[in-house]
Amino acid sequence: MGDAATSAEEWTALTRPLARLLGAKTASALEKLGLATVGDLLLHVPFRLAHRGELMGIERVMEGESVTVVGRVMNSTLRPMNARRGFILTITISDGNHDLSLTFFAKSSRPLKFHESRLAPGTVAVFSGTISSYRGQLQLNHPDYELLENEDEVNAQEITKPIPIYHASASLPSWKIAKAVEVILPQISEANVPDPLPASYRTEHHLPSKFAALRALHAPQTDAEWEAALERMRHEEAFVLQSVLATRRATALAVAAPAMERTDVGALATFDSCLPWPLTDGQREVGEEIAADLATTLPMRRLLQGDVGAGKTVVALRAMLQAVDSGRQAVLLAPTEVLASQHLETLRALLGDLATGGQLMAPEHAVQLEYLVGSLGAKERRQALANIASGAAGIVVGTHALLQENVQIPFLGLVVVDEQHRFGVDQRDALSHGAHMLVMTATPIPRTIAMTSFGDLDVSTLRQLRAGRAGITTNLVPASKAAWMERVWQRAREEVDAGGRVFVVCPRISADDDADAPEPVAEDLFGADAPLASVEGTLAELAQNPALTGVGIGAVHGRMSAAEKDAAMASFSAGRAPVLVATTVIEVGVDVPDATMMVILDADRFGLAQLHQLRGRIGRGTKPGLCLAVHNSLPGTLAYERLEAFASTNDGFALANADLELRSEGDVLGAAQSGRGSTLRFLSVLRDARIIDTARESAMALVERDPRLVTEPALAAAVAATHADYIEKG
Template sequence: MDNNSTTELNVPLDGLLGPKAAKLFGDHLNLHTIGHLLNHVPRTYFKRGELTPVSSVPLGEDVTLIARVQSANKRNMQTRKGFLCEVVITDDDDGRLGSLSLTFFNGHNAHRELRPGVQAMFHGKVTAYKGRLTLTNPGYSLLDEDEMVNPALLQEPIPVYPAAAKVESKEIQKAVGKLLDSLVHSQLNDPVPPEIARRDKLMNVTQAYELIHRPHVIEDTYRAKHRLRYQEALVLQTALARRRALTSQEEATSRPFRSGGLLDQFDAKLPFTLTDGQKTMGETLGDELASPHPMNRLLQGEVGSGKTLVALRAMLQVIDAGGQAALLAPTEVLAAQHLQSITRTLGPLAMGGMLGGAADGTKVVLLTGSMSTAQRKQAMLDAATGDAGIVIGTHALLSDNVSFFDLGLIVVDEQHRFGVEQRDVLRSKATNSPHVLVMTATPIPRTVAMTVFGDLDVSTMTELPAGRAPITTHEVGLTEHPAWIQRIWARAREEIDAGRQVYVVCPKIGDQEEESTALELYSPDAVGAARAPQQELTSVNELFETLQELPVLAGVSLGLLHGRLDPVEKLATMARFNDGSVQLLVSTTVIEVGVDVHNATMMVIMDADRFGISQLHQLRGRVGRGGHPGTCLLVTQLDPDHPSRERLAAVASTTDGFELSQKDLELRREGNILGASQSGGRSSLKFLRVVKDAAIIEKAREDAQQIVKDDLDLVDHPELAEALEIYLNPVKEAYLERG
């Protein structure tokens, strides 16, 4: 391997493994280059520990054995589908031959690999069956002859790799060994600057890969992982710091506050006092909009913390300064809600050029895919001529034929619903770099904010406006209390009789397309859903029909809403729920964000275990918005001790979104934080864990900021620059482009 360039990591595996093996690694493990293979690290290690002679295995204890397969048989199970692979192993401990039977349920690999004569190391818990000691489904690792005759090798942990049926862990281990042998006389370029490595006593990168793949003792892996975690954090944080620094140098049109303008008039007519958080945030945004460099800010706040009002005031400042604002919403329902809410809030100020409108008022227009051609053309004309100061829309805003007169501010609502390319398209419609405000009601733990949104300034609003009522959340376990299902609908009727409205949320639609369509039902964080027992999930269509027949709901006006309804029908149903003519709305999660019906005070979430913590928190934020106390019922069919019930208990225990987001992060797999759900690429973190490694991320962030401050183009850090090129390929870099 060329010791002058880390770009060797991009070399295809063909040369190392040969074309046939390289194709298998590529097809089945998605490993195509030297770098991919080096970073395909063991998922665990077989700790060899003290070896136990087969003749003296103790009942009920974990043992590690080295033995030879004496016999192997396969037979079908009598009481259920599948087969058993029964293996007998023996050893020779000082002339005392011991034998032990092993049982593998549906053990395809064991049946293929554990043939008579094969030597292997086995690890498992000793149990008894029909009076004989046995190991059931033990872990095992095949041993080469040289391992059998070299006692030193037997003391080293055996790596166990994420594998595939066609490429097993042992083959990966051999390939990695061959690769590491080729590195013996060379050193990979090290992205970590030498002064930092000396300061923190970090081993070099070549040694780290050696010890993570071929540790002499298990402690080697801890030190190697620490080194590689820091490297991953430094590369990420350097990329973010550079993007932030480069963005701050771009030119934007200054949009300073204008006394006596729309913003002043709006504030003067507000029927309530802004919260301290809204005032502070308004001042921050006002200052940044007046800057000649683009604002790039993430505004996170609890559901109902008043983010939209803060964003609206920023839009008015931009309009006062001659610019336009675009508000990008993830769904047509939410876009229509924003239009209704903003025009209602602005009153005559949103009726520029219309009878009864303010003399210097502006125009607010909506642009969505389901509008008629004439409506779309008029909205596009208003955007292009500058007549519309505020343009609200969905993905339709991104189409090529949509243009703006002078786009000064982009507000992205619920940013996690949009891909990077979509935001970039909108940015490209401005002459100079526009100011960008990204909003989310999903609270983000600080470590995630540092890792994912490190190039944005992050602001948090926690104070709820006056008039927000508390929401009480209850778990409703139907397994232990089947009769409670009737009480739910009686409770809903009580709420409706009191003049309020009710949401009922279901996890599926229940039509013929169910099998083939990827629904908008499940949040990416609904971990546990796949592992839940096969239960019949509640569908919107079926429940809607059932509730229509329930005597307790006789005379109640019901509405139906889901993602595959005709867009016009969806908007009409939502409008009827808004004006109160629909009293109970049966819906999928299309109402998750932005829907703002002040009279809704109760939400029933069916099969709540199918949703993630943050999604449940978002959903229940739809109630209690009008000063009346809210109630949220989390209905589940799972047993009380099922792991997914822990999520429901967490949501029921607190309405603190930040506490829940931390709990969410602890409960779910972290791979998706920067994985395909974020960027669509191979960008999941290999070594870093944002919950556990907060201290490493913090240190790497400080180091990266100092490096970028002193050397923006990384001229003096060529190894780090190369690592950015390799690690952050165009697909992987996508998630960094938050602005």
């Protein structure tokens, strides 16, 4: 009893459980929608408004969907059922343009006569239920409904008042949620609703208070009032998010980093003098920005984005060598062991003799590289930890293993994080505390995404590709055309015979593994019933394919040990197994100059950014690349549009913008890649660039004046909650 009493004492008007106000039955139904408290319910705002006599566009609803419609009863028919005992009541509702049938069933006619009397012709009501079809016609079976006022008995203002429509469920229709809100709203006052938006910002942009906005969202007098309230909530969400990023940046900049000035003599100068190709203008420009950042004690927080082949690794290596020249250590943090291993080999190849630090006969300014991943044996791990802790290791390449407490990096000057969306932001910042940080991504990021997901970082962009890289041609191959598929494997054999390497990418590892395979959209795929390609199945099929007789075929996927992956990649690179069947484990970082062809099976199951990254594994040498995207999508569908965009250009920035137009809002913030959904309720990074810009400028100015937000306690509380709920999962 004591605990319950204490909990009750700590409740606020917004954290009060709904069961206390609405009863256990209603509260239980609401909880299934994720609504447990008063605050949860108030933020579950209507997703659209309806009006009396208006019927939801039936042409947009699909069988199986839970919908809410508003319409006028046109006619009704009560009759016995033909095939079995019982009665059926059929009612037609309309808005003048669309009709929809409602059906009610019962063993006797009595309960149906009740519905018939309530739903007389001319009656206007709100109906909620699940759409089904009968003989090709859409219908609602046993819908819940609520009668609206008789239009002859209410004034014109009441008739024109919009009707809020909520996201609901079959067991909890929209109008019941509206009834619950009607109970809650009168119990909330302005004093109960903290407002994160500073009063000066609200005044400047003519925005209502949060309390007024919530009332207008749930009980609007006009459509314009509802839209204005939504606009206000978008501003709040943008302002809070930008304040989170601004305070995170301020916290990072408050701890001095070592100043590491560039010198004319050292590892960097030696490396530059030995480069076999000139740096691009973009590499030089970004390199100067980074060098200037590293030369100060203000911690660098910079995002380096560039398309596949733009030379980000060289830029990062030059920054790491600048750190080493200053007597500091640099860390390159990768999300997977395959990628870490590839980075290590790439750095060794780029550095040549300069990578032999710590060895006999090493040249002057040589750097010692160290490798730390989870799969190292005990002896290797102890030696690596000792080399890192002593400072002997100038550059350390590793995975999450570098984040463990027993890893000591005493002279850390620079942290380079590759594909940072695979790490939590706290992991990233914990390692780089008191050091400079460079975050790399090979996925070009449109400006609005950069402002919302990476707003605490300065952004540098590499657009030029290194000279000498051959182009890549991409073709779409319908999986249903057997002759085309036969030609795919003949073409693979031709590539192998010419000295090339061929990747074959599958969406899953084994036939019974659907973990990595998204569900198909029925109208998008003509082969939706066909099993998805797997590494194991494809490996067996290709071993029997006459076109590949005598060709070594290897495999690599996430369930293999690090040693097995390394062996498979080495065999592929050396040409012993020039065809490699793989999952997306090869998506980033894998660099095999002889890889000239890629076959992506079930390409319609991959995102556009992922397809582009996969394609970037070929054409990295002097020979042109060929990418064949095998698919089951129908022309005119979203899946096919995505593939058409993929085949139309190799420009990652153009594809990123196409991705913004094609992908869902939840995916835009990288949600799909990091395994979470978007936590933005109101703000659209596709639509609201102006609001994000405005909020960003004001939030940064506020945090600069008041880093701890002492003057804005409601904003400080919202920042803390958002920090925990969203950014930490980034």
